[in-house]
Amino acid sequence: MATGARSGAAATRIVGWQHSGIAYLSSAPAMIIVAMVLAFPVLFALWQSFFGVSPIRGEQPFVGFGNYTRVFSDPQFWASLGRTAIFVFGVIALGLTLSIIFAFALNRVVSGLRFIRGIAILPYIVSSVAAALMFRTLFNSDFGFPNQMLEFFGFAGIPWLSNGNWAMLVIIVAQVWTDLPLALLFILGGLQTIDKQLHEAALVDGATGWRSALYISLPLIVPQITLATVWLSFKAVTSLGTILALTGGGPGDSTQLLTLEMVRLGFDEYDTGTAMALVIIIFLLNAGLTLFYLGLQRKFGMK
Amino acid sequence: MRAAMVWLPLAALVLWTVGPFLISLSVSFKQPAQVFSDPGLIPAQPTLDAYFRVIERPGFQQALWNSVVIAFGSLILTLVVGVPAAYALARFRFRGRHLLLLFSLLPMLVPKVGLMFPLFLLAVNLGAFDSRIFMILVFTGMLLPLAVWLLLGFFEAIPRDLEEAAAVDGATQMGAIIHIILPLSIPALLTVAVLAFREAWNEFELVLALTMTGNSRTLPYELFLMQDATGIADFPVQNAFALLTIVPLILVYLRIERYAAEGLLSGAVK
Amino acid sequence: MGEVAFRDVVKRFDDGTIAVNKLNIEVADGEFLVLVGPSGCGKSTSLRMVAGLEEVSGGTIEIDGEVVNSFTPRDRDIAMVFQSYALYPHMTVEKNMAFPLRMAKVSAAEKDRRVKEAADILDIGNLLNRYPRELSGGQRQRVAMGRAIVRSPRVFLMDEPLSNLDAKLRVQMRGEISHLQRELRTTTLYVTHDQVEAMTLGDRVAVMHNGVLQQLASPEKLYASPGTVFVAGFIGSPPMNLCHGTVEKGEAGLTVRFGSMALGIDEESLARYPSVSGRAGQDIIVGMRPECFSFEAGDGAPGRSIRTSVDLVEMLGAEALVYVRTDARPVNTKDLVDTSSDVGVSEKVRANAMVARVSPKGLPQVGETVELHYETGELHFFDPVSGLALS
Ligand SMILES: Nc1ncnc2c1ncn2[C@@H]1O[C@H](COP(=O)(O)OP(=O)(O)OP(=O)(O)O)[C@@H](O)[C@H]1O
Ligand SMILES: [Mg+2]
Numbered sequence: 001m002a003t004g005a006r007s008g009a010a011a012t013r014i015v016g017w018q019h020s021g022i023a024y025l026s027s028a029p030a031m032i033i034v035a036m037v038l039a040f041p042v043l044f045a046l047w048q049s050f051f052g053v054s055p056i057r058g059e060q061p062f063v064g065f066g067n068y069t070r071v072f073s074d075p076q077f078w079a080s081l082g083r084t085a086i087f088v089f090g091v092i093a094l095g096l097t098l099s100i101i102f103a104f105a106l107n108r109v110v111s112g113l114r115f116i117r118g119i120a121i122l123p124y125i126v127s128s129v130a131a132a133l134m135f136r137t138l139f140n141s142d143f144g145f146p147n148q149m150l151e152f153f154g155f156a157g158i159p160w161l162s163n164g165n166w167a168m169l170v171i172i173v174a175q176v177w178t179d180l181p182l183a184l185l186f187i188l189g190g191l192q193t194i195d196k197q198l199h200e201a202a203l204v205d206g207a208t209g210w211r212s213a214l215y216i217s218l219p220l221i222v223p224q225i226t227l228a229t230v231w232l233s234f235k236a237v238t239s240l241g242t243i244l245a246l247t248g249g250g251p252g253d254s255t256q257l258l259t260l261e262m263v264r265l266g267f268d269e270y271d272t273g274t275a276m277a278l279v280i281i282i283f284l285l286n287a288g289l290t291l292f293y294l295g296l297q298r299k300f301g302m303k
Numbered sequence: 304m305r306a307a308m309v310w311l312p313l314a315a316l317v318l319w320t321v322g323p324f325l326i327s328l329s330v331s332f333k334q335p336a337q338v339f340s341d342p343g344l345i346p347a348q349p350t351l352d353a354y355f356r357v358i359e360r361p362g363f364q365q366a367l368w369n370s371v372v373i374a375f376g377s378l379i380l381t382l383v384v385g386v387p388a389a390y391a392l393a394r395f396r397f398r399g400r401h402l403l404l405l406f407s408l409l410p411m412l413v414p415k416v417g418l419m420f421p422l423f424l425l426a427v428n429l430g431a432f433d434s435r436i437f438m439i440l441v442f443t444g445m446l447l448p449l450a451v452w453l454l455l456g457f458f459e460a461i462p463r464d465l466e467e468a469a470a471v472d473g474a475t476q477m478g479a480i481i482h483i484i485l486p487l488s489i490p491a492l493l494t495v496a497v498l499a500f501r502e503a504w505n506e507f508e509l510v511l512a513l514t515m516t517g518n519s520r521t522l523p524y525e526l527f528l529m530q531d532a533t534g535i536a537d538f539p540v541q542n543a544f545a546l547l548t549i550v551p552l553i554l555v556y557l558r559i560e561r562y563a564a565e566g567l568l569s570g571a572v573k
Numbered sequence: 574m575g576e577v578a579f580r581d582v583v584k585r586f587d588d589g590t591i592a593v594n595k596l597n598i599e600v601a602d603g604e605f606l607v608l609v610g611p612s613g614c615g616k617s618t619s620l621r622m623v624a625g626l627e628e629v630s631g632g633t634i635e636i637d638g639e640v641v642n643s644f645t646p647r648d649r650d651i652a653m654v655f656q657s658y659a660l661y662p663h664m665t666v667e668k669n670m671a672f673p674l675r676m677a678k679v680s681a682a683e684k685d686r687r688v689k690e691a692a693d694i695l696d697i698g699n700l701l702n703r704y705p706r707e708l709s710g711g712q713r714q715r716v717a718m719g720r721a722i723v724r725s726p727r728v729f730l731m732d733e734p735l736s737n738l739d740a741k742l743r744v745q746m747r748g749e750i751s752h753l754q755r756e757l758r759t760t761t762l763y764v765t766h767d768q769v770e771a772m773t774l775g776d777r778v779a780v781m782h783n784g785v786l787q788q789l790a791s792p793e794k795l796y797a798s799p800g801t802v803f804v805a806g807f808i809g810s811p812p813m814n815l816c817h818g819t820v821e822k823g824e825a826g827l828t829v830r831f832g833s834m835a836l837g838i839d840e841e842s843l844a845r846y847p848s849v850s851g852r853a854g855q856d857i858i859v860g861m862r863p864e865c866f867s868f869e870a871g872d873g874a875p876g877r878s879i880r881t882s883v884d885l886v887e888m889l890g891a892e893a894l895v896y897v898r899t900d901a902r903p904v905n906t907k908d909l910v911d912t913s914s915d916v917g918v919s920e921k922v923r924a925n926a927m928v929a930r931v932s933p934k935g936l937p938q939v940g941e942t943v944e945l946h947y948e949t950g951e952l953h954f955f956d957p958v959s960g961l962a963l964s
Contacts, residue, residue: 010459012394014467015625016645017476023395026387030447031406033384037444038409041421048421098319105312116313118557119320125552127505129523130545133530134327137538143342145326177323238414241507245527259416266420267512279417286414464659467626470646471653471730472720473676482672486663 042283049276067277077278079253080261083168084237087257088289090172091236092229095183098176099228103187104217117188124181128241135174135246136161164254167247171255174242179235183228190224191217226297233289237282258282324546331543338538353539357547365517366525369435370504370548373521376439377503378496381450384443385495389454390480410448419512426513433515441513442503450495457491458484493559501552522548574637575727575760576602577623583631584618584784592618594784595632603758605751607775609765611807615784616764620730623762624653636727647676652721653730656737658713660705666692666716667701673724691723694753711742718750722757729754729761735770747773768808772796780804798845798953802904802960805860805953811894813860814927816901817957822853828876829859829952832901836861837876841950846963849954857963858904860953863894866929866945868937878946883937884926893933896926897945 012018052063071077102120109116123131138144139160147157160166194217218225240259243249249256249264256264258278266275330338332349341347357363392400422441423432431437461484469479485492507523514520520528526544530536577600584593593615600606608616621627623634625646633640641649652673660669667688674684692698695715705713714734721729734750735743751774754761765771771778772792780787780795780803788800799805805813818831820838827838827850836859843849849857885896903925929945937943954963 010393010463011396012463012466013627014470014476014646015628015643017470018395020395020397023391023397023400026391029384030388030451033440033444034406034409034447036425037418037422037441038413038448039406041418041425042413044421044425045417048424101312102316105309105316108309109313116317120316121556122320122324122553125501125505125556126549127507127523127526129507129527130505130548131323133526133541133545134323136530136536137330137542138323138326140538143339145322148342177319234414238416240416241511241523241527245507245530262416263419272420272424275420279420282414283412283417287412462657462659464655464657465661467624467646468653468655468659468661468720469672469676470626471624471649471651472673473647473724474672475645475647478676483661 045276045279048273049280050273052273063273067273068281070274071277071281076253076261077258080256080258083255084257084259086168087172087175087239087255088233088236090168091175091179092232094172095176095180095232096225096228099180099183099187100218100225102180102184103191106184106188107191117185120184121181123178126178128178128239129245131174131178132242132245135170135177139170161247162251164251167251167255171243171246174246175236175239176232178242179232183232186224186228186231187221190221194220222297222300226293229293230290233293234286237286237289258285327542327546330538331546333539335537335539353537353543354547356540357544360529362517362525362529363522363544366520366522369519370521373435373438373442373519374500374503376435377442377446378499380439380443381446381499382492382496385447385450385454386485386492388447389451389458390484392451393455393458406448408448410445415445415506415508419508422509423512432513433519435519438510438513438519438521439503441509442506443499445506445509446495446499446502450499453495453498454488454491457488461487497555497559500555504548504552574602576600576635576637577728577760577762578635578638579619579623579632580635581632582619582622582629582634584615584622584627585630592784593622596781596784596786598779598786598789600760600762602760605754605761605763605774605776607763607765607771607778608781609768609771609778609807610781610787612766614781616766616781617732618784619781620653620732620762620764623649623728624651624730625649649728650726651728651730652724652726654717654721654732654734656733658705658717658734658737660713660716660720662705664704665701666697666703666705666708666719669705669716670701670719670723673720677724687723688719691719694722695719710738711746714738714746718753722753722759725757725759727760729759729763731761731763733765734763736765736767743770750774768810772808780807782807798962799860800962802858802860802955805955805962806904809862809864811863811928811930813862813953815858815860815904815955816899816927817904818857818859818901820849820852820855820857825875827853829857829954831859832899834879834881834899834901835876836879836947836952838952839877839949842952845950846952846954848964852963856957858955858957858960860955861927861947862951862953863928863930865948865951866895867931867948868935868943869946877949878944880942880944881927882942883939886936886939888933888936891933892930893936895929895931895937895943897929897943898925899927900925901927 049067050062050064052061052066106113106116106120126134139146141147141157141159141161144160146160150157158166160170238259239257240263243255243257243260244263247255249260259282262275262278262282265271265278325344329344329346331353332346332351333341334348334350334352337346337348391397426432426434426437429437465483465487466479469483470476474482504521505523506521507527510521510524511527514524517525526541526548529544530541577598579596579598582593582596583591585591596615596619598606608619610616618627622629623636625641625644625648629642633642635641636649636651661672664672670688670691671684674687679687688701689698692701695718697712697715697719700708700712700716705716708716714737717734721731731750735746738746747770750763754774763770763774765774772795775792777789777791778795779789782803788795788804790800795804795808799808799813802815806815816831818829821828821830821835825837827843828835829838838849879897881897881899883895884898885894887894887896955961956963
């Protein structure tokens with residue numbers, strides 16, 4: 001679809017309808033806005049990360065990589081990086097498992113696909129705070145559904161949000177719940193483009209059901225799985241609202257991820273320079289992870 | 304057995320998706336004390352009390368108004384700015400076109416959490432802190448790349464013949480855009496409108512960074528503050544609030560699910 | 574008024590393709606001129622340059638004496654029927670047809686009147702409230718025509734308007750277009766790759782090949798005296814048999830020898846190509862119309878027939894095609910093959926055979942040796958290097 005965008009094949013050739021002046025004029029507002037709120041802030045953050053800036057102190061000493069060394073020598077940073085790693089890994093593991101299973105099931109639906117798909121997309125339209133509140137209710141240790149079930153079957157209830165490890169699990173589940181729809185759509189889209197004949201051929205060869213899915217479809221949707229991974233990872237690394245509203249980093253520091261650390265440094269301690277260094281580190285972490293997934297795909301993917 | 308392999312996961316999917324909504328809905332129809340005394344899914348004495356208490360909160364009313372203004376503002380600005388840009392990129396040949404297309408990749412590289420401080424400082428320096436207009440600009444900027452990308456793809460897919468026919472039928476270029484291109488692009492325009500609306504309506508992190516007072520705070524932030532303020536958690540009110548913020552989007556979204564699902568994919572994949 | 578002139582028109586695309594090269598055509602007011610040629614020869618490009626849908630790279634296009642190269646389509650006062658019809662999918666038939674009037678800011682009453690009038694002419698009055706997707710192919714075609722005539726433009730441009738219709742409908746619409754044009758007397762430029770359409774519709778026909786105008790003449794003239802080998806191989810169905818030969822001078826006069834066969838060059842043919850007499854001993858391209866062969870002896874004069882064996886017989890009903898073996902060197906017909914011809918003989922058979930279109934009575938068997946007579950006055954000669962008809 002968008003290949004034309006690169007080649008410019010859709011450019012009009014109608015006489016008198018090509019105006020580069022108007023072209024600049026009509027794209028300028030969009031470009032200015034994007035430059036202002038997306039491009040400029042990144043550069044600004046990069047620049048600020050080399051200064052010991054603080055809005056309350058008002059002085060701006062150049063500190064070079066000082067902020068970065070401060071970050072790297074801070075045990076809090078390494079602890080939150082470790083928690084972020086667990087969180088991201090958990091989100092990818094749970095998110096991919098669920099989206100693959102659900103996508104395969106959806107792909108077999110003959111009628112009513114649109115209806116079920118519509119339902120599956122619902123979490124996509126819920127704000128992170130609202131989702132967090134819903135999960136706070138759900139995982140309440142007194143009346144929450146999981147504990148009701150456990151107690152019904154005679155087990156002891158789990159202190160979901162007051163125990164560090166369980167809280168990590170809850171934020172992983174909540175995060176996956178909000179971001180599953182797109183991952184699911186990616187994989188479903190991949191499955192739907194696989195040639196139906198391929199499956200028929202496989203049926204003749206004796207592979208059936210889940211086996212054919214596993215051996216035939218799965219390798220073919222490696223690109224979509226990669227995309228879903230990139231998406232889930234991106235959202236997890238940069239997740240803030242869900243966790244802030246669900247656990248606020250607690251109990252203790254057990255869900256204090258990098259993003260929360262960044263907010264604490266910047267807004268609570270007014271240490272802007274260090275916060276900016278953390279912003280840049282999060283950017284790089286994201287980019288690095290994306291490259292890593294693409295590398296994995298190249299190494300193990302069939303395509 | 305084979306059928307179970309399909310419906311079991313499907314049932315799980317529906318339960319996984321709808322379950323949290325149902326529980327939230329159930330709690331929102333109870334009194335705070337009933338939440339503990341009557342934990343069943345169907346409330347013994349359902350009440351709309353929590354909803355009334357939410358609606359009566361001045362903070363809610365103001366935040367709702369802010370959300371409406373900012374979301375519609377972003378939606379309109381996204382279309383007003385995005386449509387000409389997408390048309391220019393689709394139909395005009397001009398220098399720097401390729402560079403501009405690269406812009407559309409920015410959001411995938413730049414996570415929003417990373418923008419909180421830079422935008423906060425920018426807002427402070429521009430004197431635009433706690434301003435609804437600045438927030439409209441920011442949210443528009445967040446969605447514009449995707450919006451332009453979606454619209455561009457759509458414009459390019461409109462058969463060239465139609466625009467040419469309009470030209471020989473005596474339309475000016477503007478006439479062709481108004482009478483032919485835009486009416487045919489309604490699905491794409493709707494998709495973009497909903498995405499822009501959702502972006503602004505649901506945004507939390509940037510609202511946190513860019514607002515100070517109730518004058519510009521939107522619903523998600525108000526909801527976040529309220530859960531802190533209620534002391535012993537008032538679960539019915541919290542859930543009623545959460546659901547009230549979701550309802551408008553659900554209504555719109557179900558209407559255009561068909562376009563949106565495709566729009567999301569095409570926008571995200573390509 | 575509506576005179577259109579191409580003067581040395583060149584079209585070079587951004588990628589360097591030269592689609593139209595030094596095109597010179599003058600279309601008179603009210604004339605129906607058909608541009609015909611094989612796929613990719615530059616017909617559509619030429620038409621689109623008149624419409625203003627494509628910039629002109631060189632030369633000028635004039636409408637009523639005015640150079641319109643830099644005019645937007647809107648300022649040219651032309652109407653166009655597209656191959657795809659290009660109906661606006663979100664508008665009803667009525668709105669589609671009214672669109673040019675709306676753009677011209679015609680008053681509502683006048684608009685209604687003219688749309689109705691055009692709808693009556695095209696017999697689509699009952700479809701006015703339908704959307705294009707609710708119409709059949711033929712109905713869409715009519716609506717596209719309606720949208721073109723409603724504004725009474727100076728020139729109609731039509732780019733293969735019938736190619737999406739089935740064969741029967743195509744013949745019917747062909748008749749209607751012809752009728753309509755004669756009624757309205759609006760200058761019409763019509764593009765097709767179908768020579769039958771070209772011959773039946775055009776007052777004059779312009780044959781193009783590789784962006785170059787080959788010949789511009791009335792259909793009769795085009796058939797009777799093709800100006801180039803290309804035209805000869807393009808017009809007629811099946812097209813003319815063309816092969817390399819040599820002119821020989823014997824005691825009985827001039828003969829043309831092709832492979833092991835020879836035909837005497839009769840007076841009548843010689844009168845049309847007098848310079849052949851000066852070409853004794855030289856290579857030449859000879860053309861023979863399939864329909865000028867027959868199994869009945871003509872005047873019995875010597876050198877009026879060839880003997881050869883039959884490769885293939887195709888019965889078409891009213892007539893039959895007989896492919897006979899020849900060892901003459903064929904003219905490279907690769908790019909001469911008429912793509913629109915229904916006669917789908919493989920390249921291979923064509924390369925080693927000549928075809929005769931004969932009456933279906935008393936057909937020979939495959940493999941049989943036959944004597945084929947050729948009509949007098951129907952030999953055609955071309956220069957083997959330039960491809961031009963000899964004078
Ligand atoms: N936009 C373009 N860029 C480059 N080359 C082009 C472009 N459009 C057409 N051409 C080339 O110009 C030549 C003439 O094209 P044109 O469409 O005029 O052919 P045509 O005679 O109408 O053929 P057809 O019968 O298939 O419609 C072809 O070789 C074509 O490939
Ligand atoms: Mg063409």
